[in-house]
Amino acid sequence: MNALLKIISLTLTLTFYLNLQAAYLTDVPVKVTQPDGIVLNIFATGDEFYSWLHDENGYTIVQDQTNGFYCYAELIDDQLMPTNFLPGADDPQISGLAPDINLPPEILEQNIDIFTENVPASITREDFVNVQGQVQINNIVVYIRFADQEEFTKDQSIYTDMFNKTGENVNSVANYFKESSYNKLDINSTFYPANDGNIILSYQDSHDRSYYKPLTFTNSNGYAGGNDSAERIKREHELVSNAMKFVKAEIPADLNIDFNNDNIIDNISFILKGDEGEFREILWPHRFALYTSFEYINGKRIYDYIFLLENRNDTGIACHEITHVFGAPDLYHRYRAFSIPVGRWDVMANNNNPPQHTNAYIKYRYCGWIDNIPEITTNGTYSLNPLTMATNNCYKIPLNNTNEYLLFEFRLNIGIFESQLPDRGLLIYRINENYWGNFIVKPENSGGINDEVYIFRPGGSIYRKGDYKKANFSANHNRKEFSNTTDPFCFISNGSTCEVAIKNITAATGPRISFTVDFCDTGDIYYDNTSKIPPLTNAPNITATGQVILEAVDTITFEANEQIELNGGFEVKNGGVFTAKTVECNE
Numbered sequence: 001m002n003a004l005l006k007i008i009s010l011t012l013t014l015t016f017y018l019n020l021q022a023a024y025l026t027d028v029p030v031k032v033t034q035p036d037g038i039v040l041n042i043f044a045t046g047d048e049f050y051s052w053l054h055d056e057n058g059y060t061i062v063q064d065q066t067n068g069f070y071c072y073a074e075l076i077d078d079q080l081m082p083t084n085f086l087p088g089a090d091d092p093q094i095s096g097l098a099p100d101i102n103l104p105p106e107i108l109e110q111n112i113d114i115f116t117e118n119v120p121a122s123i124t125r126e127d128f129v130n131v132q133g134q135v136q137i138n139n140i141v142v143y144i145r146f147a148d149q150e151e152f153t154k155d156q157s158i159y160t161d162m163f164n165k166t167g168e169n170v171n172s173v174a175n176y177f178k179e180s181s182y183n184k185l186d187i188n189s190t191f192y193p194a195n196d197g198n199i200i201l202s203y204q205d206s207h208d209r210s211y212y213k214p215l216t217f218t219n220s221n222g223y224a225g226g227n228d229s230a231e232r233i234k235r236e237h238e239l240v241s242n243a244m245k246f247v248k249a250e251i252p253a254d255l256n257i258d259f260n261n262d263n264i265i266d267n268i269s270f271i272l273k274g275d276e277g278e279f280r281e282i283l284w285p286h287r288f289a290l291y292t293s294f295e296y297i298n299g300k301r302i303y304d305y306i307f308l309l310e311n312r313n314d315t316g317i318a319c320h321e322i323t324h325v326f327g328a329p330d331l332y333h334r335y336r337a338f339s340i341p342v343g344r345w346d347v348m349a350n351n352n353n354p355p356q357h358t359n360a361y362i363k364y365r366y367c368g369w370i371d372n373i374p375e376i377t378t379n380g381t382y383s384l385n386p387l388t389m390a391t392n393n394c395y396k397i398p399l400n401n402t403n404e405y406l407l408f409e410f411r412l413n414i415g416i417f418e419s420q421l422p423d424r425g426l427l428i429y430r431i432n433e434n435y436w437g438n439f440i441v442k443p444e445n446s447g448g449i450n451d452e453v454y455i456f457r458p459g460g461s462i463y464r465k466g467d468y469k470k471a472n473f474s475a476n477h478n479r480k481e482f483s484n485t486t487d488p489f490c491f492i493s494n495g496s497t498c499e500v501a502i503k504n505i506t507a508a509t510g511p512r513i514s515f516t517v518d519f520c521d522t523g524d525i526y527y528d529n530t531s532k533i534p535p536l537t538n539a540p541n542i543t544a545t546g547q548v549i550l551e552a553v554d555t556i557t558f559e560a561n562e563q564i565e566l567n568g569g570f571e572v573k574n575g576g577v578f579t580a581k582t583v584e585c586n587e
Contacts, residue, residue, distance in 0.1 A: 027056075035068040040087050042070075052080075058099035059092040068217040075101045119289040121327030122304050123267075125368030127260040128184055137266045138257050139163070139173075139189040139322075143202035144243050145273035146209040152200035152273055152310065156191065159200075159271065162315055163189035169416045171354040176319050179417055180357050181369040182390035187322070189269070190255065192247040202273065203246040205239060209274065212239065212282040236282045237292050240305060243270065248297045258300045265297060267325050268305040269318070275311035285309060285317050287324040316353035323348060323358060328366040329437030331453050339460065341451045342429075343468035344422050345411065352420040357387055360394035360409045361431050361453060370394065373407065376517055381504070383514040384410040384426070388418060396431070397500055397517065404432045404492050406500070410513045411472065425472025425508040426515060428482055430454045432493050456488040462495045473515075474508035481505070 027043045042061055044051055053061040060073040064082035071082035072092045085095045128135060143152060165172040177185045193201040212235055215222035223231040257265045272283060287306045295302045306321040331342045331349035342349035347358050364370040373396045376382060385392045387409045397406040407429040413421040435452040460466025473479045484490050484497035491497050504516040
């Protein structure tokens with residue numbers, strides 16, 4: 001059972017598994033059939049890069065390639081291997097197995113690299129910054145079915161409305177990007193093969209659908225080598241190439257498919273007939289690029305594209321994938337034991353249907369829909385409009401002489417695209433531009449959190465998830481302050497606390513929200529007068545909580561290697577004199 005060649009782990013073959021409401025899927029019901037005919041109702045969790053099967057209690061399941069049975073898994077030499085214990089027949093806990101086992105984070109990252117290193121964004125923020133007025137992108141939509149499938153039976157109007165319909169409170173791709181981009185972007189979609197507006201016509205591939213699934217005990221027609229294999233990429237790219245050759249003559253020569261004149265088609269959306277089925281790699285929503293060959297339509301190279309599924313398709317998934325085309329990363333962890341960096345506040349983390357906005361930083365850095373983020377450098381009171389408004393919608397504050405900063409935005413859970421937010425209020429993020437997206441490296445292995453975007457929430461820290469749904473600050477919820485002593489507290493990626501305090505956050509009733517900024521003196525230590533700190537001279541431990549203001553400045557002498565606890569972070573002093581005082585910002 002333990003020989004590596006005996007199994008092709010489903011954790012490597014369940015790629016591109018997306019939530020109907022999120023870019024990241026958790027606990028979605030899946031039916032699989034054992035070789036003896038027993039049907040198992042189990043679950044899948046993952047995203048377009050990586051996913052796995054498990055039972056309702058989180059015990060991982062793989063398929064044994066020697067006999068086809070779905071078995072509980074154990075981790076051996078960094079590989080998920082099948083055991084002799086079967087779902088529905090054996091109790092994994094009594095059998096001594098552990099829940100939520102998975103491949104090591106470094107292996108998961110290797111699976112992801114193939115889909116990022118070869119697909120740089122062909123549309124960048126500079127394309128929007130340098131263009132006056134509204135940008136129009138003509139999105140080419142192509143229908144695909146496979147050799148063993150009949151024609152689409154859905155009406156064309158379903159997809160016409162989903163992509164192009166406009167008007168008040170309409171959930172469509174066109175409406176979403178108009179609102180999210182502050183009317184800087186108009187996406188119009190045309191459909192191929194051309195039809196009469198009612199009955200869909202599609203390109204029929206020469207291969208059965210199983211050809212585009214992994215090679216397994218039950219699918220001898222699939223590709224070998226796993227998610228990042230040359231054969232997997234070759235088959236997907238051949239599918240894209242053949243479908244485009246079939247429709248290229250129908251695409252009008254006067255249709256502008258390259259608005260930024262980089263000689264690359266702006267975007268192609270393929271809708272594949274069917275649903276996700278049992279195995280999920282090529283046949284799941286994702287963004288990729290045809291980088292293995294040079295092929296053209298009307299003189300423009302075929303490159304960026306997204307895959308959508310007929311039966312797993314909605315505006316939220318389409319908008320998430322199209323936002324990738326602008327270079328925006330996913331904002332979630334692929335290892336469920338770690339923190340949830342952003343959660344349901346962002347379409348790039350957990351997209352709803354209708355989809356919510358992405359945050360102000362992504363709009364600024366990748367999409368170019370926000371020209372700049374004003375910087376707060378002095379004490380004072382500041383106010384924000386909701387993120388849905390084009391002006392005065394964000395601020396930032398640099399942190400502790402690092403390249404990290406706080407980002408502030410105001411979210412209101414109203415309107416067609418923001419109505420499903422967890423709540424309303426001031427959101428405070430920590431931004432670290434050293435990273436691209438949110439990675440899965442364990443904090444203890446990297447010295448901190450490797451997140452480009454992290455939203456502060458009660459109970460959250462480097463090692464604790466906290467409650468991201470309560471990330472909103474407002475007087476309504478009695479969350480009116482944020483500093484290095486509050487919950488949540490302000491910390492940077494390595495866990496050190498921040499010397500800034502946000503106070504007097506007003507109610508989130510609209511149309512604006514206000515807050516006061518107080519900068520603290522670097523190196524200050526704050527005493528809790530109620531705890532009666534031990535003698536200040538040669539004190540072995542000094543606890544700093546920031547509860548009161550001391551008028552006097554105290555000088556404390558420390559012995560070498562003594563430890564000072566500073567609001568949850570520890571600093572070892574090498575002896576000498578440390579001058580401490582309190583400041584008004586932490587009263």
